[in-house]
Amino acid sequence: MTSHRILSWTPAAIVFDCDGTLMDTERHWELARELTIRDFGIGVGPDFAQRTKGLHYTECGALMAQDAERPDLGEQLTERLLSRFRTLAAEAPRTMPGAQELVVNAAKFAPLAVASNCPLEVVEESLATADLRRYFDHIVVPGGAVRPKPHPDIYLAAARYCGAPAADALAVEDSLCGVQAATRAGLRVLGVGPWPGEETASMVDLWVAALDEPRIFEWASERVARQLPS
Template identity: 65%
Template sequence: MLSGIPERKPTVNQPSLSPLLSWTPEAVVFDCDGTLMDTERHWQEARQTALREFGLRAAPGFAERAKGLHYTECGQMMADENDCPDLAGELTTALLDHFRVLVAANPRTMPGAPELVANAAKFAPLAVASNCPADVVETCLSNAGLLPYFDHIVVPDSAVRPKPAPDVYLTAARLCGAAPEASLAVEDSRTGIRAAVRAGLRVMGVGPWPGEEAAVGVDLWVARLDDPYVFEWTGRRVAQAVAH
């Protein structure tokens, strides 16, 4: 154990057993879609709508493979799996257009997200690392009242590769002034988890338990962000920050 960073243990989905909950990260980096915002359902609907517009269908297992992907990669996969690679650009545009409409019409946070963000901001700088366009992330967080809590929004660009590359997490930790190994990532997708693990961050996974293979590298898994162990953990961190 170095600098108060907990030794990485085998993945557990029992919060009470996780050494992560005795640790204070120097930065917390959240994924947005499916982690902070309940937008994965919007992506699913947008993908289906875009495919129907072109008379195409999703291949079996497509929804799980697409989860967490950068939207351009998703558009390319939609085209490739339908043997029409030349349509990738048009499918990508349609996908993003439909998603923007859906998320603007019905923004919704994931259970516990507002409370966890507000508490975490009292003891560490916060960032978002997302594969979505910056304006979409900022609009979602603004509509949810969460944007003021975040010091940085990091999305892919010409110099930052999308998840599952580690770039967005490495960049977010650096902007927060923290080493990757002293930072915590909060993620819900395999793609995002791979990115955070490759970047060297500690990882809290959230959502239905995916099994050991899918959660390799995750330090703690909770079903929801309002897990009582997580709220107890943030409460202790806040109390320590106030005391100092």
């Protein structure tokens, strides 16, 4: 990995994924998928959870229907999946370790955006619950000509809205789907979470177990200090 491309650099903008990166909601998506599958009494492939991590929820619903060989259920599965997730996320909101501290510090030296495959209202709700919404200048989700991850569209739009060339922006991601989107858009990438395996790790500039890792805190703090009057 080329960690110096992150740790010795000050980005012109920082774009965060939401689920599993800022908010501890990946567990909610996992449970929502399990409950939806149980609700409809269908079967899916053994690697379904891994294949759907980070995907747009409509694509996840479509994959459920495909695996179950029930294409007629695609729309119902998608609606139930989102409903289940929103209920679970509202009941137990929680930020990921170090996310709040990094956002607060990063907002002092760079414009911030969120790039998410979730519906806009879900992202807004999550960030508002965590008292993080005020730190983000833009939230970008799929819609219109903007395709979901792993397409690069969301990250290209987020960097543009922040007034930064993609090559000068940093993406913070936790999934292969998101990393693919960010790298295809040309952003540098900080990956976070359990070790993802060589395929995903080889695509990022730096992978950390959590955003509260000391070198990430120090990196952000140093850049905040540079903004202070001498």
